[in-house]
Amino acid sequence: xxxxxxxxxxxxxxxxxxxxxETIQQRxxxxxxxxxxxxxxIRSANYSVIHPEDLELMFKAYDEGFFDGxxxxxxxxxxxxxxxxxxMTKAGGTTARFVTAAGETFYEITVASSMLFEGFGxxxxxxxxxxxxxxxxxxxxxxxxxxxxxxxVEQLCWQSSNCAAPRFQxxxxxxxxxxxxxxxxxxxxxxxxxxxxxxxxxxxFVFEGRPLTGRVNRLTKRATVLVEDPEGERFSxxxxxxxxxxxxxxxxLAVA
Ligand SMILES: [Zn+2]
Numbered sequence: 001x002x003x004x005x006x007x008x009x010x011x012x013x014x015x016x017x018x019x020x021x022e023t024i025q026q027r028x029x030x031x032x033x034x035x036x037x038x039x040x041x042i043r044s045a046n047y048s049v050i051h052p053e054d055l056e057l058m059f060k061a062y063d064e065g066f067f068d069g070x071x072x073x074x075x076x077x078x079x080x081x082x083x084x085x086x087x088m089t090k091a092g093g094t095t096a097r098f099v100t101a102a103g104e105t106f107y108e109i110t111v112a113s114s115m116l117f118e119g120f121g122x123x124x125x126x127x128x129x130x131x132x133x134x135x136x137x138x139x140x141x142x143x144x145x146x147x148x149x150x151x152x153v154e155q156l157c158w159q160s161s162n163c164a165a166p167r168f169q170x171x172x173x174x175x176x177x178x179x180x181x182x183x184x185x186x187x188x189x190x191x192x193x194x195x196x197x198x199x200x201x202x203x204x205f206v207f208e209g210r211p212l213t214g215r216v217n218r219l220t221k222r223a224t225v226l227v228e229d230p231e232g233e234r235f236s237x238x239x240x241x242x243x244x245x246x247x248x249x250x251x252x253l254a255v256a
Contacts, residue, residue: 003076010070011157014171017066024177028146031061032138045136046120050113055082058145059109066175067153074156079106088112089220092129092144092183095151095161107155109148112185114221116140119186127186130172131179140185146176192219192248202254205246213254214244222247 001009035042035058041051059080063071088094093111100106119127120137127134129143147163150172154161162168163181172178197203201216203225214227222245226235232242 001073003074006070006073006076007157010067010074010153013067013070014153014157014175017171017174021177024175027065028142028176031058031065032142034061035138042138045138047137048117050084050116050141052082052084055084055109055111055145058142059149062145062149066149071149071153071156075107078104080152081106081108083108083110084113085110086114087221089115089187089189092140092185093148095148095155097155107152109145109152111141111144111148115185115187116144118191124186127184128180129183129185130176130181132177140183143176143178144183147172147178147181150175189219192223195248195251196253197223197248197251203246203251204254205244205250205252207244207246212244214241216251217243219248223251225251 032045035054036045039051039054039057041047041049042054043049059071059082063069088110089112091112092115093109095107095109097105097107116137119140127140129140130147132143134140134143150168151161151163153171154168158167163172169178169181172181192198197216197219199216199219202213203216203223204211204213205225206212212225212227214225216223217226218224225244225246226241227244228239229242230240232240234240
């Protein structure tokens with residue numbers, strides 16, 4: 001099969017894909033089972049350890065289960081890399097195409113690993129990804145991965161991909177029963193808001209054995225806390241502050 005015909009076969013396969021809902025759910029559950037059985041890291045559906053290798057395992061399982069191996073063939077020797085990002089705090093995943101200085105093309109699928117870890121605590125609210133409710137972390141990971149697989153397929157077949165566009169949504173719906181292209185994962189911002197910590201909150205934390213009190217200036221993976229300090233940098237309110245980057249879990253709301 002030539003690279004061009006592999007791409008055409010893949011495009012035909014996704015555009016003509018038809019399967020009853022139960023068949024799709026069955027295949028998705030089979031992949032869930034495959035990951036749990038074959039991963040060297042994921043030990044349970046609410047796993048606490050994951051490795052980029054697991055994404056590769058999922059790619060193979062989805063490519064076989066839904067695309068008859070056509071994705072691998074359409075890649076035509078170009079590399080597909082997998083990455084877990086603890087820093088992505090809004091998107092559940094991304095798929096990108098890169099061209100190296102030497103003119104070599106490769107693709108990269110990234111999954112926001114930390115955002116998955118934020119959810120699925122015992123007291124947490126329900127979580128949906130791509131419009132489907134997820135019972136556990138691995139289900140949410142699968143939904144994100146399916147979404148990224150559609151991005152990859154679109155890039156391979158049509159050189160561009162847009163999950164806000166009808167073609168993407170049509171494919172995601174027929175192949176994976178997705179009803180939306182968004183997620184309702186628990187973001188750090190929400191997690192922090194839940195504990196009452198938000199931008200502007202007065203918080204305390206321990207730094208090198210000393211308790212410090214300051215105000216939250218920014219919230220991402222960590223909070224940026226400004227603590228008044230005569231040696232610090234001058235801010236627009238005329239006072240001097242020193243900046244501390246503190247993991248949100250280490251912060252406590254100051255009493256007053
Ligand atoms: Zn997308």
